[in-house]
Amino acid sequence: MxxxxxxxxxxxxxxxxxxxxxxxxxxxVDQAMKNLSTPFYSSEELKGxxxxxxxxxxxxxxxxxxxxxxxxxxPDGKLLWKTGEFGNKNGQFHYPTDCAWDGERLYITDRYNxxxxxxxxxxxxxxSFGKHGKSNAEFNEPYGIAVDPHGRLFISDSDNQKIKVFxxxxxxxxxxxxxxxxxxxxxSRIFKEQSVYKKxxxxxxxxxxIESHFFTSAFPxxxxxxxxxxxxxxxxxxxxxxxxxxxxxDLTGNCRHSHYQKQAEAVSLFSFCQWTAFFMGxxxxxxxxxxxxxxxxxxxxxxxxxxxxxxxKFLFRKDGTIFHLSPFEKTIFxxxx
Numbered sequence: 001m002x003x004x005x006x007x008x009x010x011x012x013x014x015x016x017x018x019x020x021x022x023x024x025x026x027x028x029v030d031q032a033m034k035n036l037s038t039p040f041y042s043s044e045e046l047k048g049x050x051x052x053x054x055x056x057x058x059x060x061x062x063x064x065x066x067x068x069x070x071x072x073x074x075p076d077g078k079l080l081w082k083t084g085e086f087g088n089k090n091g092q093f094h095y096p097t098d099c100a101w102d103g104e105r106l107y108i109t110d111r112y113n114x115x116x117x118x119x120x121x122x123x124x125x126x127x128s129f130g131k132h133g134k135s136n137a138e139f140n141e142p143y144g145i146a147v148d149p150h151g152r153l154f155i156s157d158s159d160n161q162k163i164k165v166f167x168x169x170x171x172x173x174x175x176x177x178x179x180x181x182x183x184x185x186x187x188s189r190i191f192k193e194q195s196v197y198k199k200x201x202x203x204x205x206x207x208x209x210i211e212s213h214f215f216t217s218a219f220p221x222x223x224x225x226x227x228x229x230x231x232x233x234x235x236x237x238x239x240x241x242x243x244x245x246x247x248x249x250d251l252t253g254n255c256r257h258s259h260y261q262k263q264a265e266a267v268s269l270f271s272f273c274q275w276t277a278f279f280m281g282x283x284x285x286x287x288x289x290x291x292x293x294x295x296x297x298x299x300x301x302x303x304x305x306x307x308x309x310x311x312x313k314f315l316f317r318k319d320g321t322i323f324h325l326s327p328f329e330k331t332i333f334x335x336x337x
Contacts, residue, residue, distance in 0.1 A: 037308070037333035039331050041332045045071065045079065050065035051065075052313060057074070063096040064096070067084075069082050069093065070083050070108060097109045105168070107145055115131060127170065140159035145230065152167060154230055156227035161178075162179075163227060163239060174253065225242050226243075230276070236248055237249045242273070246273055259296050279316035284304060286311050290310065322337060
């Protein structure tokens with residue numbers, strides 16, 4: 001199980017600083033794109049926000065993971081309402097992680113209640129669906145959520161290592177994804193330095209071990225290693241996962257591309273891909289505890305933007321404005337590109 005997030009710990013802040021140094025070492029930093037972020041919304045009401053999405057009238061909904069609440073703000077960053085507290089009943093949450101607005105209703109991934117909660121525009125619960133388990137209509141730590149052009153919900157069922165698709169009313173449609181890392185990971189130096197590989201390599205009975213399956217299989221595209229953030233654009237779904245990849249699927253679940261971060265073999269910066277987004281036909285992503293937004297290129301990722309703060313979930317507006325959330329600063333920042 002992935003450990004619960006800790007906020008403002010000295011160890012976490014040291015990791016952010018170390019990863020900033022790694023960025024400067026392994027990538028050319030565009031100085032013009034540094035330090036241009038300005039605070040858009042910050043409040044004592046926020047205890048530990050993890051994600052946000054655009055809502056009605058260009059405002060935002062925020063999932064306050066540590067506060068077990070949902071917050072709505074207007075386009076000027078003014079608080080409109082907040083709802084939620086710790087628990088598993090109606091109006092309660094247990095570490096909500098992500099949200100998606102379909103134009104009429106807001107959907108929340110209620111992570112440790114293993115369910116999806118649907119709210120109206122005023123924050124009132126309409127219904128919820130899901131419970132802990134492995135079946136089609138059950139979840140094990142749902143994390144990311146997005147709505148496709150047909151109104152269907154795409155949900156990353158993280159610990160079941162699948163993407164599950166539901167109707168807007170919570171009826172299961174289909175799922176896709178095969179648990180486990182892909183070929184890139186098992187061929188990487190990171191894996192080959194681990195004891196499990198060395199044991200497999202030296203064990204004369206290795207052809208009878210579970211690990212041998214990964215070395216003799218065809219390493220199919222579409223493997224998922226604890227999928228996290230999702231993004232949709234037209235007929236494509238981008239999925240970030242903890243295997244250091246962003247994978248692109250079509251709306252039926254067929255994997256089109258798998259983008260693996262080769263620098264992960266040199267530094268841990270590119271492990272744990274967390275959030276992803278489309279903009280102008282390009283794909284962008286962030287990694288856990290990183291101060292950067294990266295852009296996927298044909299080879300290695302390119303550094304698109306570096307902040308002085310940890311960057312969590314982010315989104316683009318059509319005018320080129322980027323909004324990005326810093327969980328540690330408990331602030332949504334904005335920057336124009």
